[in-house]
Amino acid sequence: MDKRSSEVEIERLKRFILDRDQLEVRTERLSSLVSGLDEKNLDLEARIFKALADVNRLKILKLLKEGELCACEITVALSNSQSTVSHHLSMLKNAGLIKERKEGKWSYFRLSEGAVIEILNQAKLLTEK
Structure with missing residues (x-):
């Protein structure tokens, strides 16, 4: 995710995850998972x-x-x-x-x-x- 889309996604996740530490961990994990998706494959x-x-x-x-x-x-x-x-x-x-x-x-x-x-x-x- 680029910086801007990352910020947007964090805001969207805030609605579901209230704990700030949890939010950060989950956002990092999600970002890593998404960046690992290879569209060609x-x-x-x-x-x-x-x-x-x-x-x-x-x-x-x-x-x-x-x-x-x-x-x-x-x-x-x-x-x-x-x-x-x-x-x-x-x-x-x-x-x-x-x-x-x-x-x-x-x-x-x-x-x-x-x-x-x-x-x-x-x-x-x-x-x-």
């Missing part, structure tokens, strides 16, 4: 979560957990049109979740990192009761 992380926020894209990732598949296999597995699957694959690729390999006219896809499997495993843990 947040945008990249948001792109990943947006890509994960679709049932068809999750299905694709789960299929690719078992290994590389060509786009035609994914199209058949999802029972969707080629253009719809292509759109989903593009979003996953742009988010860095999958990689593409071309072989002649065929496109093959695989998970980009083991971390993608870990994300899926963590999501499964969160959904278990």
Whole structure:
């Protein structure tokens, strides 16, 4: 936070925190937390979560957990049109979740990192009761 916005934020916090010492400590901590937010990384992380926020894209990732598949296999597995699957694959690729390999006219896809499997495993843990 710059000096001016810091003063404004302190005034806003005064309404919630009456103890002056507490206010100073909490303001410093908050300022440190805010300055640690990296907008570029947040945008990249948001792109990943947006890509994960679709049932068809999750299905694709789960299929690719078992290994590389060509786009035609994914199209058949999802029972969707080629253009719809292509759109989903593009979003996953742009988010860095999958990689593409071309072989002649065929496109093959695989998970980009083991971390993608870990994300899926963590999501499964969160959904278990």
